[in-house]
Amino acid sequence: xxxxxxxxSCKLLRRRCTKDCIFAPFFPADxxxxxxxxxxxxxxxxxxxxxxxxELLAQQQGNAVSSLVYEANDRMRxxxxxxxxxxxxxxxxxxxxxxxxxxx
Amino acid sequence: xxxxxxxxSCKLLRRRCTKDCIFAPFFPADxxxxxxxxxxxxxxxxxxxxxxxxELLAQQQGNAVSSLVYEANDRMRxxxxxxxxxxxxxxxxxxxxxxxxxxx
Numbered sequence: 001x002x003x004x005x006x007x008x009s010c011k012l013l014r015r016r017c018t019k020d021c022i023f024a025p026f027f028p029a030d031x032x033x034x035x036x037x038x039x040x041x042x043x044x045x046x047x048x049x050x051x052x053x054x055e056l057l058a059q060q061q062g063n064a065v066s067s068l069v070y071e072a073n074d075r076m077r078x079x080x081x082x083x084x085x086x087x088x089x090x091x092x093x094x095x096x097x098x099x100x101x102x103x104x
Numbered sequence: 105x106x107x108x109x110x111x112x113s114c115k116l117l118r119r120r121c122t123k124d125c126i127f128a129p130f131f132p133a134d135x136x137x138x139x140x141x142x143x144x145x146x147x148x149x150x151x152x153x154x155x156x157x158x159e160l161l162a163q164q165q166g167n168a169v170s171s172l173v174y175e176a177n178d179r180m181r182x183x184x185x186x187x188x189x190x191x192x193x194x195x196x197x198x199x200x201x202x203x204x205x206x207x208x
Contacts, residue, residue, distance in 0.1 A: 015185045042146065052183055060184045067188035071175060079156055083187055084171035090194040097201035104208040 008035040026065040039092055041072035048083050113138040126157050130169040145176035162188055 006017035007024035012035055017024060027035040042049055049068065053061050074083035081088070110121035111128035116139055121128060131139040146153055153172065157165050178187035185192070 041152065042143075046147065052179075056183060062183060064184045067185045070188045070191075072185060075156075079160060080168045082169045082175060083191060084174045086191055087194065090191065090198060094194060094197055094201065097198065097205060100200060101205050101208060104205060 005029050009039075012036065012039060022050060022061075026062060037076055038065075038068055038072045041075045041094045042068065109133050112136045113143075116140060116143060116168060126154060126165075141180055142169075142172055142176045145179045146172065 005011075006015070006029065007021055008027040008029055008031060009015075009023035010021060011019035011029065011032070023035070027038075038049070053064060056064055071083050074086065078085050110119070110133065111125055112131040112133055112135060113119075113127035114121035114125060115133065115142070131142075135139050142153070145168070155169060160168055162168075175187050178190065
């Protein structure tokens with residue numbers, strides 16, 4: 001997947017980016033912030049993320065990376081609740097809308 | 105925080121559980137599954153979680169651990185979308201309810 005320059009993951013982790021690098025398709029060199037955030041939230045080794053991707057079908061890996069980037073961004077924004085804060089907020093919103101609908 | 109037996113984290117990581125163990129208040133020995141899941145999802149060293157907790161006020165740490173356990177559980181249940189799947193589902197639910205309310 002890497003041609004010439006290393007992907008954002010290999011660059012940050014100072015690794016040789018080989019043609020079968022599992023991160024390369026999802027963390028291109030021109031979007032370094034995506035990997036920086038995931039790396040910051042999910043730990044230094046990224047071994048768990050690698051394992052997670054390897055356990056998925058190829059066509060699921062892109063969505064898995066997107067959801068991990070989303071989670072990591074939310075955890076950076078809100079270190080206490082992360083994206084669980086959004087879930088809790090929306091659960092309240094759904095309850096209120098359901099109540100309003102019952103009245104109307 | 106530890107008295108006698110080590111907390112669930114120190115037991116799993118085979119560490120000495122000292123009285124200032126940051127995990128002990130949140131991962132008691134009688135709830136080993138809570139730590140097992142967080143450990144599985146957030147990586148082997150848990151260094152990022154330790155750092156996250158240390159950056160928070162003491163009164164925020166319990167909520168942060170709860171949200172991490174929630175996220176980790178959701179990622180185990182749904183390795184592709186994790187709790188972002190729930191967010192996406194609820195966003196649709198909110199849109200539909202808002203539409204229904206506009207009609208009613």
